[in-house]
Amino acid sequence: MFPTCRMVILGAALAALTLPPAARAQTLRVGASAPVTSIDPHYHTYSPNVSLDAHIYEPLVDMDAASRPIPRLALSWKLVDNTVWEFHLRPGVKFHNGEDFTAADVAYTIDRIPRVKNSPGSYAIYTKAISSVEVVDPHTIRLHTKQVYPLLPIDLTQVYIIPHTLGADPATEDFNSGKDAIGTGPFRFVSYKSGDRIEMDRNDNYWGPKPDWQHVSYRMIPNDAARTAALLSGDVDFIEAVPTTDVARLSHDKKLHLAETVSLRIIFLWLDHRGMTPHVTGPNGEKLDHNPLTDLRVRQALSMAINRNAIVDRIMQGAAIPSGQFLPKGSFSYVPGLNPPAYDPAKARQLLAAAGYPKGFRIELDGPNDRYVNDGKIIQAVGQMWSRIGVQTAVNAITWPSFIGQANKGAFSAFLLGWGTSSGEASNPLRSLIATRTPAKGWGAVNRGFYSNPKVDELLTTALATADDAAREKLLQQATTLAMDDVAFIPLHNQKNIWAMRAGLTYAARADETSRAQEVHPAK
Amino acid sequence: MSGMAEIAPAAPETPLQRFVRDFTSNRLAVGALVVVLLIALAAIFAPWITPQNPYDLAQLDIMDGRLPPGASSAAGMTYWLGTDDQGRDMLSGIIYGLRISLIVGIGSALIAGVVGSTLGLVAAYAGGRVETAIMRLVDLQLSFPAILVALMILAFLGKGIGNVMIALVLVEWARYARTARGAALVERRREYIEAAECLALPRWRVLFRHLLPNCLPPLIVIGTIQIARAITLEATLSFLGLGVPITEPSLGLLIANGYQYMLSGQYWISFYPGLALLLTIMAINLVGDQLRDVLNPRQQR
Numbered sequence: 001m002f003p004t005c006r007m008v009i010l011g012a013a014l015a016a017l018t019l020p021p022a023a024r025a026q027t028l029r030v031g032a033s034a035p036v037t038s039i040d041p042h043y044h045t046y047s048p049n050v051s052l053d054a055h056i057y058e059p060l061v062d063m064d065a066a067s068r069p070i071p072r073l074a075l076s077w078k079l080v081d082n083t084v085w086e087f088h089l090r091p092g093v094k095f096h097n098g099e100d101f102t103a104a105d106v107a108y109t110i111d112r113i114p115r116v117k118n119s120p121g122s123y124a125i126y127t128k129a130i131s132s133v134e135v136v137d138p139h140t141i142r143l144h145t146k147q148v149y150p151l152l153p154i155d156l157t158q159v160y161i162i163p164h165t166l167g168a169d170p171a172t173e174d175f176n177s178g179k180d181a182i183g184t185g186p187f188r189f190v191s192y193k194s195g196d197r198i199e200m201d202r203n204d205n206y207w208g209p210k211p212d213w214q215h216v217s218y219r220m221i222p223n224d225a226a227r228t229a230a231l232l233s234g235d236v237d238f239i240e241a242v243p244t245t246d247v248a249r250l251s252h253d254k255k256l257h258l259a260e261t262v263s264l265r266i267i268f269l270w271l272d273h274r275g276m277t278p279h280v281t282g283p284n285g286e287k288l289d290h291n292p293l294t295d296l297r298v299r300q301a302l303s304m305a306i307n308r309n310a311i312v313d314r315i316m317q318g319a320a321i322p323s324g325q326f327l328p329k330g331s332f333s334y335v336p337g338l339n340p341p342a343y344d345p346a347k348a349r350q351l352l353a354a355a356g357y358p359k360g361f362r363i364e365l366d367g368p369n370d371r372y373v374n375d376g377k378i379i380q381a382v383g384q385m386w387s388r389i390g391v392q393t394a395v396n397a398i399t400w401p402s403f404i405g406q407a408n409k410g411a412f413s414a415f416l417l418g419w420g421t422s423s424g425e426a427s428n429p430l431r432s433l434i435a436t437r438t439p440a441k442g443w444g445a446v447n448r449g450f451y452s453n454p455k456v457d458e459l460l461t462t463a464l465a466t467a468d469d470a471a472r473e474k475l476l477q478q479a480t481t482l483a484m485d486d487v488a489f490i491p492l493h494n495q496k497n498i499w500a501m502r503a504g505l506t507y508a509a510r511a512d513e514t515s516r517a518q519e520v521h522p523a524k
Numbered sequence: 525m526s527g528m529a530e531i532a533p534a535a536p537e538t539p540l541q542r543f544v545r546d547f548t549s550n551r552l553a554v555g556a557l558v559v560v561l562l563i564a565l566a567a568i569f570a571p572w573i574t575p576q577n578p579y580d581l582a583q584l585d586i587m588d589g590r591l592p593p594g595a596s597s598a599a600g601m602t603y604w605l606g607t608d609d610q611g612r613d614m615l616s617g618i619i620y621g622l623r624i625s626l627i628v629g630i631g632s633a634l635i636a637g638v639v640g641s642t643l644g645l646v647a648a649y650a651g652g653r654v655e656t657a658i659m660r661l662v663d664l665q666l667s668f669p670a671i672l673v674a675l676m677i678l679a680f681l682g683k684g685i686g687n688v689m690i691a692l693v694l695v696e697w698a699r700y701a702r703t704a705r706g707a708a709l710v711e712r713r714r715e716y717i718e719a720a721e722c723l724a725l726p727r728w729r730v731l732f733r734h735l736l737p738n739c740l741p742p743l744i745v746i747g748t749i750q751i752a753r754a755i756t757l758e759a760t761l762s763f764l765g766l767g768v769p770i771t772e773p774s775l776g777l778l779i780a781n782g783y784q785y786m787l788s789g790q791y792w793i794s795f796y797p798g799l800a801l802l803l804t805i806m807a808i809n810l811v812g813d814q815l816r817d818v819l820n821p822r823q824q825r
Contacts, residue, residue: 228787229787370765
């Protein structure tokens, strides 16, 4: 009895070992850096969710690796009137449940989004410009907007289409259980273990190029060291967000391959633009009756005192590029020649003296220590550099939830934040970060430095009402230049997104940070 | 004590002389005491003996970050134990870190000792409801893991050395209370307490002038061990990012900073602070063990 049993097990083990490599290679095991909060594509605007959703669902318009819009479920789109966008939909596309994809599904999705219950971050921000939906025929749909709204195709890259046969208001729980997790994407949902993994199978009826993987195991490993270790030990084939401390080592490992690209995420320092600020005092700790940061020369000095190359080289270990504006080179509305100020501590001191602070002042520099790559280390390094020009800096790094709570209340004078420009063009950061706080318009929603410049607002208003791409780009470039020359905030660097995978795989690194199994290919 | 056959000395020994003789009979303990004293001296005189003030950002340079032990800075200074990612001299960082460890360790052990012992003595002397109330509180406190309680307190109070000490005192007082009560229960049945009470001395006087001195030996032993425990706890809390601010790293935070570089082979950022922590705690524990042997009446002949 026992010997037979053993023989069977041994036989099975041998069979597994001798399995053709092709069959084993059919599975891709992905190590993601953050747990998703739902399988419902309309529940929470959160980048880990967007990354996963792109496997199962598809939007009308997608982004390519460099974050430029490309057709996905829509074949083409155009403005037929100043306030009417017309989308021609791709024919012959089927959902995972076998139903045809038509304009009714688009209308259904746009209708559902604002009504998702308990959403911690609603996708309605991407659909609220749409005032009405007109289904022309099964493969043509017209979206009406109240005003000219050139950004609609870009907003729709975040809107994943679900079938209208799910009925009135499907519950988020039914997506998480898999019952309603139905899209048109290259993979179909198999199972979801909250906080652990999502299993997916290839959609063999996919309309586009078939993925190379029969099966995808999408595992969530938030601990950096554990994720790297999982790749090194062969538990996963592909990891995202490689920690900068490990980049040097992994890039020398012949069994591994790295892919990297400059991210749309900028890391910057906010300076408080209000008349009085909480954490700036005189050189001996005495109270000041004004805020030195409102003086342009002081802001220029603080920016000039920062050795961005040293931060990129020593702290980020090369996994970033010094930055002087919102977006990296190659993006829509990037301003050629708008570089960060050269590192010049001597000139920074002169500027401080000219502004009336020959002995500097004291400032507290705050930041999170668990949100952005090396955040706590970056503010310490900036603290070193500011101290050298006579600005005595106390550095305070705290955990993200309490940091962002205080930042929202305006409790800081100088602090580090990051901004990922999901739209890939400058109107998004200009509207959210730089525009004067105007809650009614939704402008300046995260303008935590209380910056206000009427000229920038005016240019932005004009840009948002300009349908012509070239003219709009020009206006956005002007607004960006104005804000940066005025040191609205101090840009530090654009992070690089780095993926690591076992040798023999390739990945076209994406600027939007998402990891997509369908874009991982065996090297030819 | 080992079975040394000793001849009674000619002159009667004072208790202190006897204590010194007993203590020095173990060479390992003497060595440990020397280590403790050296660490204490280094910590006290840190600003004068370290090559750099590791807490002054203006003295650090990230261009000197992650240099291996023995490397020199652009300015010609030698980093004997290397530097961390901010260009902080590890040797200076460790000595300043030891300073924080000792201040937090000794400070919290002393305060917890005073609070805990007083409550323990009062419980034993008063008895009845007071005793029940105090001792159930002690039981409650000791039923939670110390690190858990400390984490909760710090989550509520926020970071900072002062808050770490408050958390440690709140975590540690219960052990002193339990020990003090145990010792006091034995002592208070003795005749000298009865005699003192017959003289109608005030209660506080009986408590602190008669009862306390006779309960001291076990409390001293607990105290040394609690110092080592407090240092470990502080290092743990700082390692988890809840202790000291990032610009003033203690040993725990130094280890945490270097921990991320272990995979890339830059061992020194974690290794040397870890070694310093290990040495300190081992030395204090050895001294504590020897004190227990010397002060334990049952092991005296």
